[in-house]
Amino acid sequence: MSGCCNHDCALDHLRERQRGTLRIVLAINALMFFVIVSAAFYGDSTALLSDSLDNLGDALTYGLSLYAVSRSPAVKARVALFKGGLIFLAAGAVVAQIVSRLLLPTVPVFEVMGVFSLLGLAANSLCLFLLWRYRHEDVNMSSVWECSRNDIASNLSVFAAAGGVWLTGSGWPDIAVASCLVLLLMRSAIGVIAAARAELRGST
Numbered sequence: 001m002s003g004c005c006n007h008d009c010a011l012d013h014l015r016e017r018q019r020g021t022l023r024i025v026l027a028i029n030a031l032m033f034f035v036i037v038s039a040a041f042y043g044d045s046t047a048l049l050s051d052s053l054d055n056l057g058d059a060l061t062y063g064l065s066l067y068a069v070s071r072s073p074a075v076k077a078r079v080a081l082f083k084g085g086l087i088f089l090a091a092g093a094v095v096a097q098i099v100s101r102l103l104l105p106t107v108p109v110f111e112v113m114g115v116f117s118l119l120g121l122a123a124n125s126l127c128l129f130l131l132w133r134y135r136h137e138d139v140n141m142s143s144v145w146e147c148s149r150n151d152i153a154s155n156l157s158v159f160a161a162a163g164g165v166w167l168t169g170s171g172w173p174d175i176a177v178a179s180c181l182v183l184l185l186m187r188s189a190i191g192v193i194a195a196a197r198a199e200l201r202g203s204t
Contacts, residue, residue, distance in 0.1 A: 018134060019066060020143060025127040025148070026062035029055045032123045033095050036116055043112030046171075046178040047161045050094040051120055054185070057090045057186045058127075058147050065144050077199035080143045084193035087147075092184035098178050101171060108174045113162035121155035121195050129150060150188050154181055 039045075060200035061083045068079040128148045135145035157177045164173025 021130050021134065022062050022066045022144070024032070025130055025144075026059055026066070028123050028127055029059040029062060032120055035061060036120055039116040043109035043116070044106050045095045045108035045113045045158075045161075046094070046173055047158045047174045048113050048116060049097055049179065050090075050181045050185075051117065051151075053090045053093055054061075054147075054151055054154050054181075055120070057086050058151065059142060060086055061147050065141070073199060073202075077196045080192055080196035080199070083143050083147070084196065085190045087185050087189035087192065091182045091189065094178055094182050098175055098182070101175055103176075105168065105171055107167055107171045110162045110165040113158055113165065113172050113174070117155050117158035117162060121152065121159070124148060124151035124155055130172070133201050142195065146188055146192060150184055153184060157181060168189050 033052055036048060038056060040048035040052050062085060064079050068076045071079070082185040128145075128151075131141070131148050132143050134141040136142065157180060161173045161177035164177070165171065167173075
């Protein structure tokens with residue numbers, strides 16, 4: 001009986017730690033969305049816009065993950081399915097922006113892209129560090145880790161795009177990187193959805 005109680009206490013402690021971490025990364029991503037989306041429109045950068053939408057998707061994801069922390073494996077899997085759908089929606093928004101830039105070409109402000117991609121990299125590196133210990137715990141936290149890992153690649157890609165815009169004096173590097181980020185978002189969505197479906201099959 002004592003062992004069972006100890007197990008329950010340990011589980012409650014783990015869930016509380018997960019909630020605390022998710023609240024922190026939720027706040028970071030919500031703040032970074034507003035900062036980077038403003039920079040994206042100011043700097044006229046599609047790649048930076050995709051980065052900001054990634055932050056918004058993450059903030060929503062972390063909010064959903066907070067809800068799922070103490071739920072059953074089946075509920076966690078359904079929440080992860082919804083997260084996968086949100087990632088697909090973010091990819092669709094970036095595709096629409098890419099089409100717009102192809103029809104109405106512009107040259108982004110590479111200084112804005114560079115500075116804010118590095119700011120995003122610092123914020124997302126902190127989130128990745130905070131989430132590291134939870135990356136293999138369950139499908140809910142694993143999908144959160146997946147989102148945070150993608151953010152690092154996204155920030156580095158936008159920084160590379162800023163360098164490309166500076167070197168070429170054109171908006172094509174911005175569009176090219178945004179297109180690559182769309183593929184990354186779709187790959188991530190497919191991975192999250194596949195893991196969630198497997199979890200659902202295992203719980204039935």
